[in-house]
Amino acid sequence: MTTGLTDRERAKADRQAALLREAARLFAERGFAGVSLEDLGTAVGITGPAVYRHFPNKQALLGAILVGVSRTLLDGGGAVVAAGRPSDDTLDALIAFHVDFALTSADVIRVQDRELASLSDADRRTVRRLQREYVELWVVVLDGLRHAVPAAALRVRAHACFGLINSTPYSLHAARNGVGDAQLRSILTTMARASLMA
Structure with a gap:
């Protein structure tokens, strides 16, 4: 703004x-x-x-992109969790938030996947820290639903879920052939929830 x-x-x-x-x-x-x-x-x-x-240089521009998107995810996920809904509803809201991110930020996801090593050391550390904090938001919510599952296993589930959702930009054009936005969101949401709760 x-x-x-x-x-x-x-x-x-x-x-x-x-x-x-x-x-x-x-x-x-x-x-x-x-x-x-x-x-x-x-x-x-x-x-x-x-x-x-x-x-100041091209690397700083890359840093602004990847640190910025990591902060956006953490802030957005934090706002979802702070809304204080029951764990089940919060999980649905987190999934919807991340699906929306993936469908509107395909270029950034591709850059993040491929260019993390091109960041300055300081920016790489910042991105990694923000990513860990974002994962922990999901772990806390998942723990409210899967008490018997150790936190380390919940982190694996969260990372797997992100991988599933974030893979969309790589196949979006082919995958969307004949698939509308609403149907695509529904497919990703259903698959993401299943991967977390399996």
Whole structure:
């Protein structure tokens, strides 16, 4: 949201958002090493060197994408849990939240899967910490439903569920041939819940 900003500040914020969006798309298509600053600038209508006005380098841009999405997941999952619903309803809401993320963030998922090693050490540590905290949100909720299952096994279930849902971007075009959004969400939701509760 860019309310309360001057026109210049709003334009800069909009350009940064565009750079993040286009960088995710290009990194997903070509890989981090296959994208130049000139490619990034061209994608948002500026020169390559003008990218430095927004990010110190290409690695910082990658960091902003992957740290940002990890924070978004943790914050969104935290809000779901904080709503205080019964564990069963909270699990359904977490699954719906993550399915929505996967279906709207295919490029970012592909970048995260392939380019984690390209992050700076500091950003990689931050991403890993945020990811662990996100998993623990799910573990707490699952523990409310599966008391007899050890926490380590619940973590395995959560990771497996994420893998199932996050694999969607790799096969989305083929998988969606003749499958509408509502049906796709229903399939992913049903499979995710089954994987967690099996």
